[in-house]
Amino acid sequence: MRIAIYGAGGVGGFFGAQLIRAGEEVVFIARGAHLEAIQENGLCVSSPKGEMLVQPSLATADLAEIGPVDVVILGVKAEQVSGVAESMAPLLGAETFVLPLQNGVEAADKLGGILGEEHVIVGLCGMMSWVAGPGHIRTLGDVNFIKFGEANNRFTDRTDQLRAAFERAGVKAEIPDDIHRALWEKFLFVASLGGVGAVKDAPFGVIREEKESRRMLELAMSEIYRLARARGIALDEATVSNTLAFVDTLPADGTTSLHRDIVEGKPSELDSWNGAVVRLARQATVDVPVHTFVYESLLPRELASRAAFKL
Numbered sequence: 001m002r003i004a005i006y007g008a009g010g011v012g013g014f015f016g017a018q019l020i021r022a023g024e025e026v027v028f029i030a031r032g033a034h035l036e037a038i039q040e041n042g043l044c045v046s047s048p049k050g051e052m053l054v055q056p057s058l059a060t061a062d063l064a065e066i067g068p069v070d071v072v073i074l075g076v077k078a079e080q081v082s083g084v085a086e087s088m089a090p091l092l093g094a095e096t097f098v099l100p101l102q103n104g105v106e107a108a109d110k111l112g113g114i115l116g117e118e119h120v121i122v123g124l125c126g127m128m129s130w131v132a133g134p135g136h137i138r139t140l141g142d143v144n145f146i147k148f149g150e151a152n153n154r155f156t157d158r159t160d161q162l163r164a165a166f167e168r169a170g171v172k173a174e175i176p177d178d179i180h181r182a183l184w185e186k187f188l189f190v191a192s193l194g195g196v197g198a199v200k201d202a203p204f205g206v207i208r209e210e211k212e213s214r215r216m217l218e219l220a221m222s223e224i225y226r227l228a229r230a231r232g233i234a235l236d237e238a239t240v241s242n243t244l245a246f247v248d249t250l251p252a253d254g255t256t257s258l259h260r261d262i263v264e265g266k267p268s269e270l271d272s273w274n275g276a277v278v279r280l281a282r283q284a285t286v287d288v289p290v291h292t293f294v295y296e297s298l299l300p301r302e303l304a305s306r307a308a309f310k311l
Contacts (some may be wrong), residue, residue: 001025001070001071001161001162001165002025002027002069002070002071003016003019003024003025003026003027003069003070003071003072003073003165004026004027004029004066004069004071004072004073004091005026005027005028005029005056005073005075006029006072006073006074006075006076006084006088006091007025007029007030007074007075007076007080008028008030008034008035008038008043008059008075009030009034009075009076009079009130009131009137010073010075010103010127010129010130010131010137010139010257011075011125011127011129012028012073012075012076013028013043013045013075013102013129013131013137014045014127014129014137014139014144015073015075015101015146015166015169015171016054016073016136017043017045017052017054017220018166018170018171018282019165019166019169020054020055020056020168021165021169021170022165022168022169022177023168024165024168024169025057025223026057027056027057027058027059027060027066027069027075028043028056028058028059028060029059029060029061029063029066030059030061031061032134033134034116034131034134034135035059035060035061036134036135036277037133037134037135037136038056038059039059039060039070040135041053041135041165042054042055042056042135043055043056043135043137044136044137044138045136045137045138045139045192046132046137046139047138047139047140048137048140049096049106051111054103054262057240058177058215058219061288063088063089063090063091063210064090065088066090066091067090067091068090068092068093068096069091069093069096070095070096070097071096071097071098071099071158071162072088072091072096072097072098072099073099073101074098074099074100074101074102074107074111075101076102077102077267077269078102078103078104078106078107078269079267079269079272081100081102081107081110081111082110082114085110085111085114085115086114088115090249092115092119095158097118097119097120097121097158098115098119098121099121099123099148099162100120100122100123101123101124101125101146102269102272103124103186103187103190103191103194103257103269103272103273104182104187104191104272104273104276105184105187105276106272106276108120108121108122108123108151112151117151120151121148121149121150121151121158121159121170121179122147122148122149122150122151122179122180122183123146123147123148123179124146124147124182124183124186125144125145125146125147126143126144126145126146126186127143127144127145128140128143128254129144130257130270133237140251141168144171144172145171145172145174145302146166146171146172146173146174147173147174147175147176147179147182148162148175148179149175149176149179150179151179151180153177153178153179153180155175159175160175163175172279172301175231175284178234178235181190181233181234181235184224184228184233184235185235185239185243187224187228188221188224188225188228188235188239188240188243189221189243189246189247190256190258190273191220191224191273191274191276191291192217192220192221192223192224192243192291193207193247193256193294194256194257194258194259194274195220195258195270195273195274195290195291195298196203196213196216196217196220196257196290196294197256197258197259197285198256198258198259198262198263198270198294198298199293199297199298200213200216200296201259201263202280203252203253203254203255204247204250204253204254204255205251205252205253205254206254207247208244208247208248214244216290217244217247218240218244219290220290220291220294221239221240221243222240223277223281223286223287223288223289223290224277224288224291225239225240226286227277227280227281227284227286230284230285230286231280231284241278248306257269258270258273261305262298262301262302262305264302265305265308266305267305267306268302268305270295270299270302271302274294274295274298275290275295275299277291277295278291278295288310
């Protein structure tokens with residue numbers, strides 16, 4: 001397959017590197033110093049198992065230089081999805097499809113509205129990876145997985161071919177029976193832990209061990225559970241308890257990307273995480289007081305960061 005990685009950061013860079021190592025033709029779309037470093041030296045991925053250096057078939061910021069591909073793996077920030085979709089025409093052939101991997105539950109719908117639903121599948125991933133420096137991705141642990149599927153949950157050759165490519169690359173890839181349930185299970189986890197961690201400015205260990213913080217986290221998860229059920233998403237009754245049990249296995253000093261961005265004064269995905277909960281809950285007439293508190297508490301810092309970065 002000819003695969004374009006749009007956004008070669010912690011997510012796109014990691015998966016792109018694995019696919020290159022497995023022999024797939026991979027193009028990186030990046031910008032700035034990160035792009036220049038990849039063009040000059042390739043992309044280095046560091047993990048607890050060591051380092052690997054890969055060379056993409058092309059690294060560029062000019063989509064016209066690439067032409068149509070089989071699949072676009074979208075690794076940009078959630079707030080960039082609509083703008084990126086508007087620029088994606090040079091990558092699209094009649095059979096091209098886009099796999100969004102943003103945290104949140106709205107990316108596929110945004111892409112479908114701009115590109116056409118036939119060009120979009122639904123996806124999510126799990127990992128702890130980030131850009132450690134230009135041309136350098138660092139990843140922690142062995143929890144690296146990807147899940148995707150058609151929006152109607154039908155089996156198709158294109159998703160099976162992509163799954164096989166990931167498996168050849170050593171990535172745990174799955175096509176769930178219900179991709180929307182899988183997407184909301186992750187959303188319940190990341191939006192709740194990210195929002196509570198950011199508003200408390202505390203790592204995973206403190207959030208799960210300190211009684212009041214753990215209760216706040218549980219309530220936040222319960223709000224998303226009720227919202228998902230109200231929207232017809234078939235979350236299991238044990239989703240909240242299972243997710244809390246998973247949080248108990250995470251590194252005590254770990255934090256989410258939302259928390260790190262807020263603390264560092266960078267634009268974050270607040271609007272696509274807790275903001276989306278508030279927005280979608282309003283439409284479904286579901287009460288979400290914890291997420292409302294988190295969103296409204298963090299919003300002034302988010303707006304200040306966006307003004308500073310002139311987004």
